[in-house]
Amino acid sequence: MYRLDLRRLILLLTIAATLLTLLNSFHASYRTLYRQLIAQTLEANRAYAAKLAHSTDNFLKAAQQQLAYSATLLPELFDRPEQLDAEVARLKGQTGTFNGVFIVRTDGRVLATAPNSLGLAGSVLKTQEMLAALRARQPRISAPYAGVRGYLLVFLSQPISTRDGRYLGYVGGAIHLGKHDGSLQALLGNHYYQDGSQLYVVDANRHLLHHQDPSQIGEIVNGNPAVEAVLRGEEGSRQLLDSQRTDMLAGYAPVASTGWGVVAQRPSTATLAALDDLMLEILFDVLLFFVPLLVAIWWLSKLIARPLQQLAITARHWEFSSAQEQIRHVHSWYFEAEQLKLAMLNGLALLHGKLGRLNQENITDPLTGLVNRRGQQFALKRWQEQQQPFAVIALDIDHFKQVNDNHGHDVGDQVLQHVSHLMDSVSRSSDLVCRSGGEEFVLLLPETSLEAATQVAERLRGLISHTQAPTGAFVTISAGVAHWPGSASSVPTVLKLADEALYRAKRNGRNRVVVTGQQEIGSEDAPLD
Structure with missing residues (x-):
C-alpha cells in the first residue's frame, strides 16, 4: 500500500512557508521603510516651508515697522531737504532691508531717495505701484512688479500724516526679488542641491518670486497642486508631479501678510535612493538566519515518524x-x-x-463566589432569547461605608460574604445570585411572579436584619423589585426600574422593600419561615 512520504511533504511545506515568510517580511519591511521615508520627507519639507514662510512674514512686518517709525518723524522734516535725505539714507543703510527708499509727496513728486544714484529726486513718479501707494493712504505691500531697471521687486509703503490727520504723502522702500543683493533673497538663501531638491516662492498670481534658477523668476506656475493649495492659504504636504513630470515630495506654507506661498520639494528618487541598499543589507541578514534554519529543518525532517x-x-x-x-x-x-x-x-x-x-472564573465574583456582572448579562440575554419571564430583586447593604470606616475593609469583605451566604440560603437552584459591584447585589428569579419575588425579598430582608453580621451587630438591606416583561418590555428598563425602586427604599429610610409601580412594603420584620 502506497503511503505519502511525510518527510518530503514536511520539507516542501517548510521550505514554502519559510520562503513565503521571508518574502512577506521583506516586502513588509520595504513598505514600512518606504512609507516612513516618504512621510519623514514630506513632514521635513512642510516644516521647512513653514519656517521660511514665517521668517518671510516676520521680515516684511519688520520692514513695514521700520517705515512706520520713519513716518512718525517725517511730518516735521518735510520742509528740510537735507534731513529728508538723511532719513532715507538711514532707512536704507540701517538694516540693509531696502534696495531703495523714497519719500513721495501727495502730487507724486519724489522729495528724497536713497541711493542718490537712482536720480529720481525732484521727479514726478507715474508708475502704477507708486500711484497705488499714494491712493491707498494706509500701510501697503504691493504685488511683485518689474521696476524701472527691469528688476522684479516688491514695494512697501507707509502713509505720512500730520498730527491733525492731514495726508502729506508716503515713505516707501523697494525690495528686489531674485537678485543676489536683495535682502529677501538673502533671507531665503540659495538652495542648490545635487539631488534636484528645490525651494521656490510664488505670489498670489502664481508668479515665481524666488527660484534656484534665476531665469525662471517671473514665470507663471500652473497646474501644480502644491501651489494651488498654498495660494488657498493651506499649509501641508503632498506627493506630486512637477512641470517636468518628476515625482516630487512637496511641503508648502503661506506667507500670511502677502498671500505668497513657499514650496519646498525633493524628488522621490532622492529620498528613496538609499532604500535599495538598505533592503539588500536586510536581505543578507535575514538569509544568514533562514539558510541554516532550512538546512536544520531538512535534516530534522528525516527524524519525523511517517503517517501522522x-x-x-x-x-x-x-x-x-x-x-x-x-x-x-x-x-x-x-x-x-x-x-x-x-x-x-x-x-x-x-x-x-x-x-x-x-x-x-470569568463569570464569578472572586470575593463572594456569586455570579458577577458579566455572568448576569449572559443569563439575561439567554432568558430574553428564550422569552423566559423573570423577576429582579436589586438590593444594597445599608450604611456599608460605615462598616468599612469603623471596622476596616477586611471586616467589610466578611459582611459582603455574610450577605452573599444568606442570599444563597433563600434562593432556589434555578435562581441566579449576582454581585453587581461594591455592596450591590441582584437576585434573578426565573418563572417567578412579581408578588412571589416581593415575598422572597421581604423574607431575605428580615433574615439579614435578624442575623448577626461579622461586625458583631446587625446589618440591614434595602431592595427594589421589578418583573420582566410585567414591569417593562425592555430588559435594561426592568433593571433600571429595580434600581430606582431600590433608591426609593434608600430615600425612605432604608431596611425596606419597594416594588416597582407600588408603594413600599415597609420595614416591619418579616417572618423567617
Whole structure:
C-alpha cells in the first residue's frame, strides 16, 4: 500500500512557508521603510516651508515697522531737504532691508531717495505701484512688479500724516526679488542641491518670486497642486508631479501678510535612493538566519515518524467537540504514533478542563463566589432569547461605608460574604445570585411572579436584619423589585426600574422593600419561615 512520504511533504511545506515568510517580511519591511521615508520627507519639507514662510512674514512686518517709525518723524522734516535725505539714507543703510527708499509727496513728486544714484529726486513718479501707494493712504505691500531697471521687486509703503490727520504723502522702500543683493533673497538663501531638491516662492498670481534658477523668476506656475493649495492659504504636504513630470515630495506654507506661498520639494528618487541598499543589507541578514534554519529543518525532517496526517489535521481543530472522538479513531500502529495520540488525548482533556474553569472564573465574583456582572448579562440575554419571564430583586447593604470606616475593609469583605451566604440560603437552584459591584447585589428569579419575588425579598430582608453580621451587630438591606416583561418590555428598563425602586427604599429610610409601580412594603420584620 502506497503511503505519502511525510518527510518530503514536511520539507516542501517548510521550505514554502519559510520562503513565503521571508518574502512577506521583506516586502513588509520595504513598505514600512518606504512609507516612513516618504512621510519623514514630506513632514521635513512642510516644516521647512513653514519656517521660511514665517521668517518671510516676520521680515516684511519688520520692514513695514521700520517705515512706520520713519513716518512718525517725517511730518516735521518735510520742509528740510537735507534731513529728508538723511532719513532715507538711514532707512536704507540701517538694516540693509531696502534696495531703495523714497519719500513721495501727495502730487507724486519724489522729495528724497536713497541711493542718490537712482536720480529720481525732484521727479514726478507715474508708475502704477507708486500711484497705488499714494491712493491707498494706509500701510501697503504691493504685488511683485518689474521696476524701472527691469528688476522684479516688491514695494512697501507707509502713509505720512500730520498730527491733525492731514495726508502729506508716503515713505516707501523697494525690495528686489531674485537678485543676489536683495535682502529677501538673502533671507531665503540659495538652495542648490545635487539631488534636484528645490525651494521656490510664488505670489498670489502664481508668479515665481524666488527660484534656484534665476531665469525662471517671473514665470507663471500652473497646474501644480502644491501651489494651488498654498495660494488657498493651506499649509501641508503632498506627493506630486512637477512641470517636468518628476515625482516630487512637496511641503508648502503661506506667507500670511502677502498671500505668497513657499514650496519646498525633493524628488522621490532622492529620498528613496538609499532604500535599495538598505533592503539588500536586510536581505543578507535575514538569509544568514533562514539558510541554516532550512538546512536544520531538512535534516530534522528525516527524524519525523511517517503517517501522522490524521493526528495533525485533528490537532488543528481542537476547539471542536468532535476532536476527542476523532483522535480515538486514529489508527496508531507504531509506538511513536501511539504515544503522540495518548498525549493529545490527555492534553485535550486538560485543555477542556482548564477552559471550563476559566469560563467559570470569568463569570464569578472572586470575593463572594456569586455570579458577577458579566455572568448576569449572559443569563439575561439567554432568558430574553428564550422569552423566559423573570423577576429582579436589586438590593444594597445599608450604611456599608460605615462598616468599612469603623471596622476596616477586611471586616467589610466578611459582611459582603455574610450577605452573599444568606442570599444563597433563600434562593432556589434555578435562581441566579449576582454581585453587581461594591455592596450591590441582584437576585434573578426565573418563572417567578412579581408578588412571589416581593415575598422572597421581604423574607431575605428580615433574615439579614435578624442575623448577626461579622461586625458583631446587625446589618440591614434595602431592595427594589421589578418583573420582566410585567414591569417593562425592555430588559435594561426592568433593571433600571429595580434600581430606582431600590433608591426609593434608600430615600425612605432604608431596611425596606419597594416594588416597582407600588408603594413600599415597609420595614416591619418579616417572618423567617
